[in-house]
Amino acid sequence: MNQPEKPIYVTRPLLPPLEEFLPYLEQIWESKWLTNAGPFHQELEKKLAGYLGVDHLALFANGTLALVTALQALRIAGEVITTPFSFVATAHSLLWNGIKPVFVDIHPETFNLDPEKIETAITPHTTAIMPVHVYGRPCDVEKIQKIADTYGLKVIYDAAHAFGVRYKGESLLKHGDLSTLSFHATKVFNTFEGGAIVCPDAKTKKRIDDLKNFGFIDEVTVVAHGINAKMNEVQAAFGLLQLKYIDKAIARRREIDAQYREKLSSVTGISYSPLPADTIYNYAYFPILIEKEHPLLRDQLYDKLRQNGIFARRYFYPLISEFPMYRGLPSAVPSNLLIARKVANRVLCLPIYPDLENESITRIISIIKGK
Ligand code: T4K
Numbered sequence: 001m002n003q004p005e006k007p008i009y010v011t012r013p014l015l016p017p018l019e020e021f022l023p024y025l026e027q028i029w030e031s032k033w034l035t036n037a038g039p040f041h042q043e044l045e046k047k048l049a050g051y052l053g054v055d056h057l058a059l060f061a062n063g064t065l066a067l068v069t070a071l072q073a074l075r076i077a078g079e080v081i082t083t084p085f086s087f088v089a090t091a092h093s094l095l096w097n098g099i100k101p102v103f104v105d106i107h108p109e110t111f112n113l114d115p116e117k118i119e120t121a122i123t124p125h126t127t128a129i130m131p132v133h134v135y136g137r138p139c140d141v142e143k144i145q146k147i148a149d150t151y152g153l154k155v156i157y158d159a160a161h162a163f164g165v166r167y168k169g170e171s172l173l174k175h176g177d178l179s180t181l182s183f184h185a186t187k188v189f190n191t192f193e194g195g196a197i198v199c200p201d202a203k204t205k206k207r208i209d210d211l212k213n214f215g216f217i218d219e220v221t222v223v224a225h226g227i228n229a230k231m232n233e234v235q236a237a238f239g240l241l242q243l244k245y246i247d248k249a250i251a252r253r254r255e256i257d258a259q260y261r262e263k264l265s266s267v268t269g270i271s272y273s274p275l276p277a278d279t280i281y282n283y284a285y286f287p288i289l290i291e292k293e294h295p296l297l298r299d300q301l302y303d304k305l306r307q308n309g310i311f312a313r314r315y316f317y318p319l320i321s322e323f324p325m326y327r328g329l330p331s332a333v334p335s336n337l338l339i340a341r342k343v344a345n346r347v348l349c350l351p352i353y354p355d356l357e358n359e360s361i362t363r364i365i366s367i368i369k370g371k
Pocket of ligand 1: 009010011012013062063064065086087089090132158160161181182183184185186193194195311313315
Protein backbone atom coordinates (compact mmCIF):
# COMPACT_ATOMS: atom_id res chain seq x y z
CA MET A 1 0.00 0.00 0.00
CA ASN A 2 1.38 3.41 -1.01
CA GLN A 3 0.63 5.80 1.82
CA PRO A 4 1.22 9.39 0.66
CA GLU A 5 2.97 11.69 3.11
CA LYS A 6 -0.01 13.91 3.63
CA PRO A 7 -3.64 12.79 3.54
CA ILE A 8 -5.85 14.36 0.89
CA TYR A 9 -9.23 15.34 2.30
CA VAL A 10 -12.48 15.96 0.44
CA THR A 11 -11.98 19.62 1.22
CA ARG A 12 -9.70 22.04 3.04
CA PRO A 13 -10.69 25.52 4.19
CA LEU A 14 -9.67 28.63 2.31
CA LEU A 15 -7.22 30.36 4.67
CA PRO A 16 -5.71 33.71 3.60
CA PRO A 17 -2.22 34.56 4.97
CA LEU A 18 -2.29 34.75 8.77
CA GLU A 19 -0.38 38.05 8.86
CA GLU A 20 -3.20 39.68 6.92
CA PHE A 21 -5.67 38.66 9.61
CA LEU A 22 -3.71 40.11 12.53
CA PRO A 23 -4.65 43.79 11.87
CA TYR A 24 -8.33 42.80 12.11
CA LEU A 25 -7.68 41.18 15.48
CA GLU A 26 -5.85 44.28 16.66
CA GLN A 27 -8.89 46.37 15.80
CA ILE A 28 -11.14 44.03 17.78
CA TRP A 29 -8.79 44.22 20.79
CA GLU A 30 -8.71 48.00 20.47
CA SER A 31 -12.48 48.48 20.24
CA LYS A 32 -13.36 45.69 22.70
CA TRP A 33 -16.39 45.07 20.53
CA LEU A 34 -16.61 41.29 20.29
CA THR A 35 -20.13 40.47 19.13
CA ASN A 36 -23.77 41.71 18.95
CA ALA A 37 -23.80 43.37 15.52
CA GLY A 38 -20.35 44.96 15.82
CA PRO A 39 -18.63 46.99 13.10
CA PHE A 40 -17.10 44.02 11.22
CA HIS A 41 -20.48 42.25 11.31
CA GLN A 42 -22.18 45.29 9.81
CA GLU A 43 -19.49 45.71 7.17
CA LEU A 44 -19.57 42.04 6.16
CA GLU A 45 -23.36 42.10 5.77
CA LYS A 46 -23.07 45.01 3.35
CA LYS A 47 -20.07 43.67 1.44
CA LEU A 48 -21.51 40.18 1.10
CA ALA A 49 -24.88 41.46 -0.12
CA GLY A 50 -22.98 43.48 -2.73
CA TYR A 51 -20.72 40.59 -3.73
CA LEU A 52 -23.59 38.11 -3.99
CA GLY A 53 -25.91 40.56 -5.72
CA VAL A 54 -28.76 40.28 -3.21
CA ASP A 55 -30.85 42.96 -1.53
CA HIS A 56 -30.53 42.00 2.14
CA LEU A 57 -28.53 39.48 4.09
CA ALA A 58 -28.46 38.68 7.82
CA LEU A 59 -25.37 36.95 9.17
CA PHE A 60 -25.65 33.90 11.45
CA ALA A 61 -23.42 31.88 13.75
CA ASN A 62 -23.88 28.86 11.47
CA GLY A 63 -26.02 27.56 8.63
CA THR A 64 -28.21 25.36 10.81
CA LEU A 65 -29.35 28.27 12.98
CA ALA A 66 -30.03 30.23 9.78
CA LEU A 67 -32.37 27.44 8.63
CA VAL A 68 -34.11 27.19 12.01
CA THR A 69 -34.63 30.95 12.12
CA ALA A 70 -35.78 31.22 8.48
CA LEU A 71 -38.63 28.82 9.26
CA GLN A 72 -39.51 30.74 12.43
CA ALA A 73 -39.39 34.10 10.62
CA LEU A 74 -42.06 32.98 8.15
CA ARG A 75 -44.07 31.19 10.86
CA ILE A 76 -43.92 27.92 8.95
CA ALA A 77 -45.86 25.08 10.64
CA GLY A 78 -47.56 21.78 9.81
CA GLU A 79 -45.84 19.93 6.96
CA VAL A 80 -42.94 21.00 4.75
CA ILE A 81 -41.90 19.24 1.56
CA THR A 82 -38.17 18.62 1.38
CA THR A 83 -35.46 16.36 -0.01
CA PRO A 84 -33.93 13.30 1.67
CA PHE A 85 -30.69 13.85 -0.30
CA SER A 86 -29.00 16.52 1.80
CA PHE A 87 -27.01 17.05 4.96
CA VAL A 88 -29.11 16.14 7.98
CA ALA A 89 -29.32 19.79 9.14
CA THR A 90 -31.93 20.49 6.44
CA ALA A 91 -34.54 18.21 8.01
CA HIS A 92 -33.34 18.81 11.58
CA SER A 93 -34.29 22.49 11.18
CA LEU A 94 -37.87 21.35 10.58
CA LEU A 95 -37.95 19.15 13.69
CA TRP A 96 -36.52 22.02 15.75
CA ASN A 97 -39.60 24.01 14.70
CA GLY A 98 -42.05 21.19 15.39
CA ILE A 99 -42.68 20.74 11.65
CA LYS A 100 -43.25 17.38 9.95
CA PRO A 101 -40.86 16.78 7.03
CA VAL A 102 -42.42 15.24 3.92
CA PHE A 103 -39.75 13.69 1.71
CA VAL A 104 -40.04 13.83 -2.05
CA ASP A 105 -37.70 12.05 -4.49
CA ILE A 106 -34.91 13.79 -6.42
CA HIS A 107 -34.20 14.33 -10.10
CA PRO A 108 -31.69 11.79 -11.53
CA GLU A 109 -29.45 14.41 -13.15
CA THR A 110 -29.51 17.41 -10.80
CA PHE A 111 -29.96 15.38 -7.58
CA ASN A 112 -32.31 18.19 -6.46
CA LEU A 113 -35.96 17.87 -5.43
CA ASP A 114 -37.93 16.68 -8.49
CA PRO A 115 -40.64 19.30 -9.10
CA GLU A 116 -42.75 16.76 -11.00
CA LYS A 117 -43.18 14.82 -7.75
CA ILE A 118 -43.97 17.71 -5.42
CA GLU A 119 -47.68 18.18 -6.09
CA THR A 120 -48.73 14.69 -5.08
CA ALA A 121 -47.08 15.23 -1.68
CA ILE A 122 -49.10 18.37 -0.89
CA THR A 123 -51.78 17.98 1.79
CA PRO A 124 -54.02 20.48 3.62
CA HIS A 125 -51.22 20.74 6.23
CA THR A 126 -48.47 21.72 3.79
CA THR A 127 -47.23 25.26 4.33
CA ALA A 128 -43.89 25.39 2.54
CA ILE A 129 -41.31 23.72 0.33
CA MET A 130 -37.70 23.51 1.49
CA PRO A 131 -35.54 22.48 -1.47
CA VAL A 132 -31.75 22.29 -1.38
CA HIS A 133 -29.44 23.46 -4.18
CA VAL A 134 -27.40 20.29 -3.69
CA TYR A 135 -23.66 20.73 -4.45
CA GLY A 136 -24.51 24.32 -5.41
CA ARG A 137 -26.44 23.28 -8.53
CA PRO A 138 -29.65 25.25 -9.04
CA CYS A 139 -32.98 23.61 -8.32
CA ASP A 140 -35.69 24.01 -10.94
CA VAL A 141 -36.61 27.34 -9.36
CA GLU A 142 -39.22 28.31 -11.97
CA LYS A 143 -41.27 25.11 -11.60
CA ILE A 144 -40.98 25.15 -7.82
CA GLN A 145 -42.20 28.76 -7.66
CA LYS A 146 -45.13 27.95 -9.94
CA ILE A 147 -46.24 25.14 -7.62
CA ALA A 148 -45.77 27.38 -4.57
CA ASP A 149 -47.87 30.13 -6.17
CA THR A 150 -50.61 27.71 -7.19
CA TYR A 151 -50.95 26.23 -3.70
CA GLY A 152 -50.08 29.32 -1.66
CA LEU A 153 -46.89 27.84 -0.19
CA LYS A 154 -43.70 29.55 0.97
CA VAL A 155 -40.34 28.47 -0.42
CA ILE A 156 -37.19 28.45 1.71
CA TYR A 157 -34.08 27.36 -0.17
CA ASP A 158 -31.33 25.64 1.76
CA ALA A 159 -28.55 27.24 -0.29
CA ALA A 160 -25.76 26.08 2.04
CA HIS A 161 -23.71 24.98 -1.01
CA ALA A 162 -24.68 27.80 -3.36
CA PHE A 163 -22.40 30.67 -2.32
CA GLY A 164 -21.90 32.97 -5.29
CA VAL A 165 -23.92 30.87 -7.75
CA ARG A 166 -25.70 32.89 -10.42
CA TYR A 167 -28.56 31.60 -12.51
CA LYS A 168 -29.84 33.25 -15.69
CA GLY A 169 -27.87 36.40 -14.97
CA GLU A 170 -28.72 36.97 -11.32
CA SER A 171 -28.02 35.54 -7.90
CA LEU A 172 -29.60 32.13 -7.38
CA LEU A 173 -30.20 33.28 -3.80
CA LYS A 174 -32.90 35.68 -4.92
CA HIS A 175 -35.32 32.83 -5.61
CA GLY A 176 -37.95 31.74 -3.11
CA ASP A 177 -39.07 33.68 -0.05
CA LEU A 178 -35.76 33.17 1.77
CA SER A 179 -32.44 31.41 1.11
CA THR A 180 -29.97 30.27 3.74
CA LEU A 181 -26.20 29.92 3.41
CA SER A 182 -23.52 28.06 5.37
CA PHE A 183 -20.06 29.50 5.89
CA HIS A 184 -18.73 26.39 7.64
CA ALA A 185 -15.01 25.60 7.31
CA THR A 186 -15.82 23.04 4.60
CA LYS A 187 -17.68 25.51 2.37
CA VAL A 188 -16.53 27.57 -0.64
CA PHE A 189 -16.59 30.70 1.53
CA ASN A 190 -16.00 30.20 5.24
CA THR A 191 -15.98 32.15 8.49
CA PHE A 192 -14.83 29.06 10.49
CA GLU A 193 -18.50 28.51 11.44
CA GLY A 194 -21.11 30.84 10.02
CA GLY A 195 -24.13 31.33 7.85
CA ALA A 196 -26.68 33.81 6.56
CA ILE A 197 -30.27 34.33 5.53
CA VAL A 198 -30.84 36.16 2.27
CA CYS A 199 -34.13 38.05 2.23
CA PRO A 200 -35.87 40.42 -0.16
CA ASP A 201 -36.79 43.41 2.04
CA ALA A 202 -35.67 45.42 5.05
CA LYS A 203 -38.77 44.53 7.08
CA THR A 204 -38.08 40.81 6.87
CA LYS A 205 -34.41 41.40 7.67
CA LYS A 206 -35.40 43.33 10.81
CA ARG A 207 -37.57 40.41 11.94
CA ILE A 208 -34.74 37.97 11.27
CA ASP A 209 -32.24 40.21 13.10
CA ASP A 210 -34.56 40.29 16.12
CA LEU A 211 -35.02 36.51 16.08
CA LYS A 212 -31.30 35.83 16.02
CA ASN A 213 -30.95 38.03 19.12
CA PHE A 214 -33.40 36.18 21.44
CA GLY A 215 -36.39 38.08 19.99
CA PHE A 216 -35.40 41.42 21.58
CA ILE A 217 -36.62 44.51 19.71
CA ASP A 218 -35.28 46.93 22.33
CA GLU A 219 -33.65 46.71 25.74
CA VAL A 220 -36.82 45.58 27.50
CA THR A 221 -39.13 44.07 24.88
CA VAL A 222 -39.05 40.48 23.64
CA VAL A 223 -41.50 39.65 20.83
CA ALA A 224 -40.67 36.01 20.05
CA HIS A 225 -38.79 33.04 21.43
CA GLY A 226 -35.77 33.90 19.32
CA ILE A 227 -32.42 32.23 19.73
CA ASN A 228 -28.82 33.34 20.09
CA ALA A 229 -27.55 32.91 16.53
CA LYS A 230 -25.30 35.97 16.18
CA MET A 231 -22.06 35.91 14.25
CA ASN A 232 -19.18 37.28 16.33
CA GLU A 233 -16.59 39.86 15.28
CA VAL A 234 -13.72 37.41 14.77
CA GLN A 235 -15.83 35.38 12.35
CA ALA A 236 -17.02 38.51 10.53
CA ALA A 237 -13.49 39.93 10.26
CA PHE A 238 -12.29 36.64 8.81
CA GLY A 239 -15.13 36.79 6.28
CA LEU A 240 -14.06 40.27 5.19
CA LEU A 241 -10.51 39.09 4.62
CA GLN A 242 -11.65 35.95 2.84
CA LEU A 243 -13.84 37.94 0.47
CA LYS A 244 -10.63 39.40 -1.00
CA TYR A 245 -9.52 35.91 -2.03
CA ILE A 246 -12.80 34.32 -3.04
CA ASP A 247 -12.70 34.94 -6.80
CA LYS A 248 -9.24 33.42 -7.06
CA ALA A 249 -10.35 30.44 -4.99
CA ILE A 250 -13.39 29.77 -7.17
CA ALA A 251 -11.25 30.11 -10.31
CA ARG A 252 -8.92 27.37 -9.01
CA ARG A 253 -11.92 25.19 -8.18
CA ARG A 254 -13.07 25.64 -11.79
CA GLU A 255 -9.69 24.38 -13.06
CA ILE A 256 -9.87 21.31 -10.82
CA ASP A 257 -13.43 20.57 -11.94
CA ALA A 258 -12.30 20.81 -15.58
CA GLN A 259 -9.40 18.42 -14.95
CA TYR A 260 -11.68 15.83 -13.36
CA ARG A 261 -14.16 16.13 -16.23
CA GLU A 262 -11.47 15.69 -18.85
CA LYS A 263 -9.57 12.88 -17.17
CA LEU A 264 -12.61 10.89 -16.06
CA SER A 265 -14.52 11.17 -19.33
CA SER A 266 -13.20 7.89 -20.70
CA VAL A 267 -13.28 5.88 -17.49
CA THR A 268 -15.72 2.99 -17.69
CA GLY A 269 -18.32 2.94 -14.94
CA ILE A 270 -17.83 6.51 -13.75
CA SER A 271 -20.46 9.11 -14.53
CA TYR A 272 -21.03 12.70 -13.49
CA SER A 273 -23.61 15.34 -14.27
CA PRO A 274 -22.86 18.04 -16.84
CA LEU A 275 -22.21 21.54 -15.55
CA PRO A 276 -25.55 23.22 -14.80
CA ALA A 277 -27.04 25.20 -17.70
CA ASP A 278 -27.47 29.01 -17.60
CA THR A 279 -25.37 29.03 -14.43
CA ILE A 280 -22.22 30.67 -13.15
CA TYR A 281 -21.24 27.83 -10.85
CA ASN A 282 -19.03 27.79 -7.73
CA TYR A 283 -17.56 24.27 -8.14
CA ALA A 284 -18.33 23.49 -4.50
CA TYR A 285 -18.22 19.70 -4.89
CA PHE A 286 -17.23 17.13 -7.51
CA PRO A 287 -19.65 14.20 -7.12
CA ILE A 288 -19.23 11.11 -9.30
CA LEU A 289 -21.47 8.04 -9.55
CA ILE A 290 -19.88 4.61 -9.50
CA GLU A 291 -22.00 2.68 -11.99
CA LYS A 292 -22.43 -1.10 -12.29
CA GLU A 293 -19.84 -1.23 -15.09
CA HIS A 294 -17.04 -0.10 -12.77
CA PRO A 295 -14.97 -3.03 -11.45
CA LEU A 296 -15.44 -1.79 -7.87
CA LEU A 297 -18.58 -1.05 -5.90
CA ARG A 298 -18.81 2.49 -4.50
CA ASP A 299 -17.78 1.46 -1.00
CA GLN A 300 -14.88 -0.60 -2.34
CA LEU A 301 -13.58 2.42 -4.24
CA TYR A 302 -14.14 4.62 -1.16
CA ASP A 303 -12.08 2.14 0.91
CA LYS A 304 -9.37 1.85 -1.71
CA LEU A 305 -8.99 5.63 -1.86
CA ARG A 306 -8.79 5.75 1.95
CA GLN A 307 -6.12 3.08 1.97
CA ASN A 308 -4.15 5.43 -0.25
CA GLY A 309 -4.70 8.40 2.05
CA ILE A 310 -7.46 9.98 -0.04
CA PHE A 311 -10.54 10.84 1.98
CA ALA A 312 -13.33 11.17 -0.56
CA ARG A 313 -16.79 11.39 1.04
CA ARG A 314 -20.18 9.78 0.39
CA TYR A 315 -22.25 12.97 0.55
CA PHE A 316 -25.19 12.30 1.04
CA TYR A 317 -25.29 8.73 2.29
CA PRO A 318 -27.25 7.57 4.21
CA LEU A 319 -30.32 9.51 3.10
CA ILE A 320 -31.80 11.74 5.79
CA SER A 321 -34.95 9.62 5.61
CA GLU A 322 -32.97 6.62 6.88
CA PHE A 323 -31.96 8.17 10.20
CA PRO A 324 -33.96 6.95 13.24
CA MET A 325 -35.86 10.20 13.83
CA TYR A 326 -37.15 10.21 10.22
CA ARG A 327 -37.49 6.60 9.08
CA GLY A 328 -40.95 6.12 10.61
CA LEU A 329 -42.47 8.89 8.48
CA PRO A 330 -44.79 7.69 5.71
CA SER A 331 -42.78 9.65 3.11
CA ALA A 332 -39.55 7.93 4.23
CA VAL A 333 -40.54 4.54 2.80
CA PRO A 334 -37.83 3.41 0.39
CA SER A 335 -40.30 2.92 -2.50
CA ASN A 336 -41.07 6.67 -2.38
CA LEU A 337 -37.42 7.63 -2.81
CA LEU A 338 -36.05 5.32 -5.49
CA ILE A 339 -33.80 7.81 -7.30
CA ALA A 340 -32.45 9.25 -4.06
CA ARG A 341 -31.59 5.76 -2.81
CA LYS A 342 -29.82 4.89 -6.05
CA VAL A 343 -27.76 8.08 -6.01
CA ALA A 344 -26.94 7.81 -2.29
CA ASN A 345 -25.65 4.26 -2.84
CA ARG A 346 -23.42 5.23 -5.78
CA VAL A 347 -22.18 8.73 -5.09
CA LEU A 348 -18.66 9.72 -4.09
CA CYS A 349 -17.49 13.32 -3.72
CA LEU A 350 -13.89 13.72 -4.86
CA PRO A 351 -11.49 16.19 -3.22
CA ILE A 352 -11.89 19.73 -4.52
CA TYR A 353 -10.45 22.84 -2.85
CA PRO A 354 -8.21 25.70 -3.95
CA ASP A 355 -4.94 24.25 -2.57
CA LEU A 356 -5.43 20.83 -4.17
CA GLU A 357 -2.36 20.16 -6.32
CA ASN A 358 -2.44 18.83 -9.87
CA GLU A 359 -0.29 15.85 -8.85
CA SER A 360 -2.90 14.89 -6.28
CA ILE A 361 -5.62 15.00 -8.94
CA THR A 362 -3.55 12.73 -11.19
CA ARG A 363 -3.07 10.32 -8.31
CA ILE A 364 -6.79 10.26 -7.47
CA ILE A 365 -7.68 9.60 -11.11
CA SER A 366 -5.19 6.76 -11.43
CA ILE A 367 -6.65 5.01 -8.37
CA ILE A 368 -10.15 5.38 -9.80
CA LYS A 369 -8.86 3.93 -13.08
CA GLY A 370 -7.58 0.95 -11.11
CA LYS A 371 -3.89 1.59 -11.66
N1 T4K B 1 -27.59 22.43 4.80
C1 T4K B 1 -26.73 21.76 4.01
C2 T4K B 1 -27.19 21.33 2.67
C3 T4K B 1 -25.43 21.49 4.44
O1 T4K B 1 -24.58 20.80 3.66
C4 T4K B 1 -25.03 21.93 5.72
C5 T4K B 1 -23.70 21.63 6.22
C6 T4K B 1 -25.96 22.66 6.50
C7 T4K B 1 -27.23 22.88 6.00
C8 T4K B 1 -25.62 23.15 7.85
O2 T4K B 1 -24.69 24.21 7.84
P1 T4K B 1 -23.71 24.43 9.11
O3 T4K B 1 -24.60 24.50 10.35
O4 T4K B 1 -22.73 23.30 9.15
O5 T4K B 1 -23.07 25.78 8.81
C9 T4K B 1 -19.53 18.82 6.89
C10 T4K B 1 -19.84 20.14 7.56
O6 T4K B 1 -19.65 20.09 8.97
C11 T4K B 1 -21.19 20.67 7.27
O7 T4K B 1 -21.11 22.08 7.47
C12 T4K B 1 -21.61 20.43 5.84
N2 T4K B 1 -22.95 20.84 5.57
C13 T4K B 1 -21.45 18.98 5.48
C14 T4K B 1 -21.82 18.70 4.05
O8 T4K B 1 -20.08 18.63 5.64
P2 T4K B 1 -18.72 16.56 7.91
O9 T4K B 1 -19.18 15.83 9.12
O10 T4K B 1 -18.59 15.83 6.65
O11 T4K B 1 -17.40 17.39 8.20
P3 T4K B 1 -15.95 16.87 8.58
O12 T4K B 1 -15.58 17.45 9.88
O13 T4K B 1 -15.88 15.40 8.41
O14 T4K B 1 -15.05 17.60 7.46
C15 T4K B 1 -14.89 17.12 6.15
C16 T4K B 1 -13.44 17.30 5.75
O15 T4K B 1 -13.13 18.67 5.68
C17 T4K B 1 -12.44 16.72 6.73
O16 T4K B 1 -12.17 15.39 6.39
C18 T4K B 1 -11.21 17.60 6.55
C19 T4K B 1 -11.78 18.91 6.12
N3 T4K B 1 -11.80 19.89 7.21
C20 T4K B 1 -12.89 19.97 8.05
C21 T4K B 1 -12.93 20.88 9.07
C22 T4K B 1 -14.11 20.97 9.99
C23 T4K B 1 -10.72 20.73 7.40
O17 T4K B 1 -9.75 20.64 6.64
N4 T4K B 1 -10.76 21.66 8.38
C24 T4K B 1 -11.83 21.77 9.22
O18 T4K B 1 -11.83 22.66 10.11
O19 T4K B 1 -19.79 17.75 7.74
